[in-house]
Amino acid sequence: MWRSGRRLDDCQLAPVPRPLILLPAVVLLLIAFRAATVSSQAQGQLPPGFGQALVAVRGAEAAGATPAEVAPLVSLLNNALQLNREAQAGNRTQLEVQVSNQLASVQSQAGQLEGVASQRTFMDDVISYLAGGVGALVATVACAYLFSFWRRYRVKRTFQMRIYRK
Amino acid sequence: MATPRKRVWVMVFIVLFIVFETVAYVSTTPRPTEQFFQLYVLGANRLAADYYPNDDPNIGVGDAVPWYLGVSNFMGSVQLVALRVKLGNQTIQPPNDQNATSSQAPVVMELQRVLQDNETWEFPFVWRILNATSAGGVTRILGLMVNNQTYPLVGVEARDGYDFRFIIELWTWSVDSNAFQFGWYAGPEQRVAWLQVWFNATAVP
Numbered sequence: 163m164w165r166s167g168r169r170l171d172d173c174q175l176a177p178v179p180r181p182l183i184l185l186p187a188v189v190l191l192l193i194a195f196r197a198a199t200v201s202s203q204a205q206g207q208l209p210p211g212f213g214q215a216l217v218a219v220r221g222a223e224a225a226g227a228t229p230a231e232v233a234p235l236v237s238l239l240n241n242a243l244q245l246n247r248e249a250q251a252g253n254r255t256q257l258e259v260q261v262s263n264q265l266a267s268v269q270s271q272a273g274q275l276e277g278v279a280s281q282r283t284f285m286d287d288v289i290s291y292l293a294g295g296v297g298a299l300v301a302t303v304a305c306a307y308l309f310s311f312w313r314r315y316r317v318k319r320t321f322q323m324r325i326y327r328k
Numbered sequence: 329m330a331t332p333r334k335r336v337w338v339m340v341f342i343v344l345f346i347v348f349e350t351v352a353y354v355s356t357t358p359r360p361t362e363q364f365f366q367l368y369v370l371g372a373n374r375l376a377a378d379y380y381p382n383d384d385p386n387i388g389v390g391d392a393v394p395w396y397l398g399v400s401n402f403m404g405s406v407q408l409v410a411l412r413v414k415l416g417n418q419t420i421q422p423p424n425d426q427n428a429t430s431s432q433a434p435v436v437m438e439l440q441r442v443l444q445d446n447e448t449w450e451f452p453f454v455w456r457i458l459n460a461t462s463a464g465g466v467t468r469i470l471g472l473m474v475n476n477q478t479y480p481l482v483g484v485e486a487r488d489g490y491d492f493r494f495i496i497e498l499w500t501w502s503v504d505s506n507a508f509q510f511g512w513y514a515g516p517e518q519r520v521a522w523l524q525v526w527f528n529a530t531a532v533p
Binding site for chain 2 (some may be wrong): 208212213216217219220222223228232236239240243286287290291293294295297298299301302305306308
């Protein structure tokens with residue numbers, strides 16, 4: 163009869179050296195790193211804060227800013243993209259500061275533009291609805307005058323009638 | 329107490345008021361429009377023709393191929409778009425329109441631009457094969473030059489140099505996910521726009 167402990171010792175695997183255990187993990191890490199590097203090279207990263215600047219410009223546009231007012235902000239955003247591309251190619255620190263400043267400027271200008279545009283849109287709406295009311299009043303008065311003139315004309319024509327014997 | 333005639337004029341005023349305010353509402357409310365992008369590639373003469381030098385789709389190493397790529401924004405708002413230019417072969421899967429997935433072909437380059445509503449961005453796309461090898465019936469393109477910039481490539485090959493293809497995908501910036509997405513959302517529906525132009529590279533030594 164054999165002891166269970168002894169049997170287990172027989173089946174035990176030969177000890178594997180520690181560096182060999184780590185090898186597959188290192189290979190996997192290298193593959194993952196390589197894939198990430200290729201991906202980042204191929205697909206340019208946006209500068210931090212670009213998304214917020216874009217949202218701010220969209221906000222100004224939605225508030226009623228005209229295309230002519232939005233155009234300079236869009237131009238600044240495209241300039242920031244260009245600088246970001248150059249920063250990724252080289253001269254990183256200086257260009258990144260420029261991009262950051264430009265995006266901050268876009269956000270600030272877009273905020274101001276949104277305020278102005280929303281106020282203008284509100285006033286335009288108020289004026290339009292007021293004009294509707296005033297227009298309805300003027301049209302009613304005009305109709306009343308026309309009706310009055312038409313009645314007077316009918317009365318005048320009635321009194322101008324002459325009776326002829328046939 | 330109002331006379332019947334006054335009452336009539338009040339009714340006329342109310343009717344006219346409703347009509348005029350309806351006109352004011354319609355004129356101040358923006359009309360919903362269809363939201364979409366337009367993506368196109370033109371040949372050397374800015375026409376949908378002459379895509380290859382001397383009308384020969386077999387492109388040799390160093391041959392300049394002038395195209396024009398264009399994107400128009402009809403989304404009704406400012407949009408950040410990215411054009412991802414990929415190089416694939418006949419067997420690689422193209423983008424899928426049904427489930428809006430992009431192609432797995434390797435990306436050669438990416439171009440980004442912020443576009444205003446109703447704005448068209450068109451630019452020259454002059455490319456040439458810089459480096460390619462042919463061995464064992466397989467042609468590999470190892471490098472491309474696009475607009476005087478060099479792009480090294482890995483893993484782009486085709487049997488006997490036939491049926492390479494440029495796949496040009498339109499990606500847009502999603503404010504919600506803070507990342508680029510393939511295509512765009514028009515309401516709940518995701519739409520995609522992509523192009524492909526085939527060519528051969530059989531004259532590679």
